[in-house]
Every structure is written in structure tokens, then in C-alpha cells.
Amino acid sequence: MKVLLTGANGQLGRCFQDIVPNEWQLIAADHDVLDITNTEHVESFVKQYQPDVIVNAAAYTAVDKAESEAVIARKINAQGPYNLAVAANKNNARFYHISTDYVFDGEKTKPYLTTDQTNPLGVYGKTKLQGEQLCLKVNPNVTIIRTAWVFSQYGNNFVKTMLRLAKERSELKIVNDQIGCPTYAGDLAYCIIQLIKQNNIPGIYHYCGDEVMSWFDFAKLIISKAYELNMIPKLPKLSALSSYEYPALVKRPAYSVLDKKISVTIIIYQVNWIIR
Missing domain, CATH: 3.40.50.720 (NAD(P)-binding Rossmann-like Domain)
Structure with a gap:
């Protein structure tokens, strides 16, 4: 083929x-x-x-x-x-x-x-x-x-951005009212x-991941796994923001979970694998 x-x-x-x-x-x-x-x-x-x-x-x-x-x-x-x-x-x-x-x-x-x-x-x-x-x-x-x-x-994505910011900053503010997979x-x-x-x-x-979460939840997962793997020296403080508080040129969907037929590997495993 x-x-x-x-x-x-x-x-x-x-x-x-x-x-x-x-x-x-x-x-x-x-x-x-x-x-x-x-x-x-x-x-x-x-x-x-x-x-x-x-x-x-x-x-x-x-x-x-x-x-x-x-x-x-x-x-x-x-x-x-x-x-x-x-x-x-x-x-x-x-x-x-x-x-x-x-x-x-x-x-x-x-x-x-x-x-x-x-x-x-x-x-x-x-x-x-x-x-x-x-x-x-x-x-x-x-x-x-x-x-x-x-x-x-x-490439560039949310996981890599969080890893970089966790090394650079003591506090991260992440949107908590946008839900997806x-x-x-x-x-x-x-x-x-x-x-x-x-x-x-x-x-x-x-087709999407099988874990429903907010960007804040996702950031928390990424950073905790990175800390467990000694990729960052300490855990930064995470603060939740509303979409209204976060500066953006265009509104994002508040809820964009997709109904799918095919299950995928648990998100925690994939994040753990990627940031090793």
C-alpha cells in the first residue's frame, strides 16, 4: 500500500x-x-x-x-x-x-x-x-x-510548555474552566x-483521549509526573484561572469532550512516557 x-x-x-x-x-x-x-x-x-x-x-x-x-x-x-x-x-x-x-x-x-x-x-x-x-x-x-x-x-505542545515553565517559575496560573480530553x-x-x-x-x-479534565488538571498531572522523575527540582504552586481572567484573542469551547467509539491508552501512562 x-x-x-x-x-x-x-x-x-x-x-x-x-x-x-x-x-x-x-x-x-x-x-x-x-x-x-x-x-x-x-x-x-x-x-x-x-x-x-x-x-x-x-x-x-x-x-x-x-x-x-x-x-x-x-x-x-x-x-x-x-x-x-x-x-x-x-x-x-x-x-x-x-x-x-x-x-x-x-x-x-x-x-x-x-x-x-x-x-x-x-x-x-x-x-x-x-x-x-x-x-x-x-x-x-x-x-x-x-x-x-x-x-x-x-514539536510544541502543552506538555512541553508546562515542563519548561515549571523549571522557570515558582507559580503557574492555569485555566480551569475549559474541559476536554x-x-x-x-x-x-x-x-x-x-x-x-x-x-x-x-x-x-x-477520536481523543479517554480522560476528561481541565487544562489545570492536565498541568497538575504533568508537573507531578515530572517531579516524580526528577525532571524539575521542586513543585511550582499552581493557581486556577477562569477563561475570563486569562488573556486570549478568541474564546475557546468551555466543554469540548468528544464522544468516541475506540478507547485509548490511559493518559497518565502516556504523559509519564513522553516526559522521561
């Missing part, structure tokens, strides 16, 4: 490369290799390599910055997936696109179903939703996987690979 992976240098992309089956032929492409926002480039690239499967792990994920870079965010999160979906359809390739919990407004108090009404709060969520809609419009063989709060041993990128990569192997029915899927 020949698989084209976009966003190859991101968290998910690198985790995907770590566990991709040896018998698969992987074409790992980051922005320097394939500009997904360039329609002609995408068409010629896919036609040249003729992949059986395309996995789009490329995304513009800077939530606040997207408010001032809406055009760029839309190109990467909406136009890019559209280009890939069209090219996949023309070349009879299955297409997997990664989306986000930010397509919801967070007003629910129960896990979001794939059929629930979307209502993104900011440019990031809106452009990701546009990407979903465009893909489904032009390609009936699309699998969309919404995920949330991704972390890994690669931290998701290890390696688990998400494994999920995608299993779906590909099973030749799943196209459509929208939800």
Missing part, C-alpha cells in the same frame, strides 16, 4: 512515521515538499506518485494568531484539504483528513456526537469546519477524524492506521 502523508513534520505526522507498517510505502511530505494550498501542485504531485491513501495531517493550529491571519488559516485549513480531496477523488485514493473539537462552541455538557450541530467560535474553528465541508462536498470517499488537545514528544498523537496515528487497514466506511469520526 502506498500512503501519502502531508504535514509530515508535525506532531501527528512524526508519530505516524514512527509506527507506519513496514510493508507500506510512505511518501512523507511537509510544506517544503508539497504545498497543499497550491491546486496545480497537489494535482501533479498526487498524479505522479499515485497513492492508494492520502492522510492530511497538515493544519494551521495557532488559534489566537488565526484571528489576524484568517486568509492564511483558510488556505491551509480549508483550501488545502479541498485540493487534496479533489486530487484523491480523481486518482481513486482514500482520503483521511484530521479536524478538531473547535468546530463546536462548547455549550454542551455531554460529549459531542459526530452528528451534533457545529458552531465554531473563532477563525481557527471556522476554517477547520470549512475544510470538512469542502472535503465532503467533492469527495464521497473521505474520512474526517476530529480530535482534541494533541500532545506528543515532538488530552490526546497523545501516537494514539491518534495508531487509530488512523487501523482505520486504513480495516478499509473503514467513510464519514466523520471522533
Whole structure:
């Protein structure tokens, strides 16, 4: 099987490369290799390599910055997936696109179903939703996987930020009224690979970690594990903030827990493994 992976240098992309089956032929492409926002480039690239499967792990994920870079965010999160979906359809390739919990407004108090009404709060969520809609419009063989709060041993993420700040500061103030499910990128990569192997029915899927917590809870878990492993000399004081008290350009969903069908490894184990 020949698989084209976009966003190859991101968290998910690198985790995907770590566990991709040896018998698969992987074409790992980051922005320097394939500009997904360039329609002609995408068409010629896919036609040249003729992949059986395309996995789009490329995304513009800077939530606040997207408010001032809406055009760029839309190109990467909406136009890019559209280009890939069209090219996949023309070349009879299955297409997997990664989306986000930010397509919801967070007003629910129960896990979001794939059929629930979307209502993104900011440019990031809106452009990701546009990407979903465009893909489904032009390609009936699309699998969309919404995920949330991704972390890994690669790139920049909440785990690494907390580890750095715990070494630099004696007190950390963390938002405590945004609830979600931290998701290890390696688990998400494994999920995608299993779906590909099973030749799943196209459509929208939800996949995230199996522990519901706030950012404050997550920070507490990360720091306690780091202290146990002697990665930080002492425990900083943790103070809870409301979203109102935390300066941000765009409102985040207060509750973005996703209803999912597939269980994943306990979050505590994954954090422990990553920060070793």
C-alpha cells in the first residue's frame, strides 16, 4: 500500500512515521515538499506518485494568531484539504483528513456526537469546519477524524510548555474552566492506521483521549509526573484561572469532550512516557 502523508513534520505526522507498517510505502511530505494550498501542485504531485491513501495531517493550529491571519488559516485549513480531496477523488485514493473539537462552541455538557450541530467560535474553528465541508462536498470517499488537545514528544505542545515553565517559575496560573480530553498523537496515528487497514466506511469520526479534565488538571498531572522523575527540582504552586481572567484573542469551547467509539491508552501512562 502506498500512503501519502502531508504535514509530515508535525506532531501527528512524526508519530505516524514512527509506527507506519513496514510493508507500506510512505511518501512523507511537509510544506517544503508539497504545498497543499497550491491546486496545480497537489494535482501533479498526487498524479505522479499515485497513492492508494492520502492522510492530511497538515493544519494551521495557532488559534489566537488565526484571528489576524484568517486568509492564511483558510488556505491551509480549508483550501488545502479541498485540493487534496479533489486530487484523491480523481486518482481513486482514500482520503483521511484530521479536524478538531473547535468546530463546536462548547455549550454542551455531554460529549459531542459526530452528528451534533457545529458552531465554531473563532477563525481557527471556522476554517477547520470549512475544510470538512469542502472535503465532503467533492469527495464521497473521505474520512474526517476530529480530535482534541494533541500532545506528543515532538514539536510544541502543552506538555512541553508546562515542563519548561515549571523549571522557570515558582507559580503557574492555569485555566480551569475549559474541559476536554488530552490526546497523545501516537494514539491518534495508531487509530488512523487501523482505520486504513480495516478499509473503514467513510464519514466523520471522533477520536481523543479517554480522560476528561481541565487544562489545570492536565498541568497538575504533568508537573507531578515530572517531579516524580526528577525532571524539575521542586513543585511550582499552581493557581486556577477562569477563561475570563486569562488573556486570549478568541474564546475557546468551555466543554469540548468528544464522544468516541475506540478507547485509548490511559493518559497518565502516556504523559509519564513522553516526559522521561
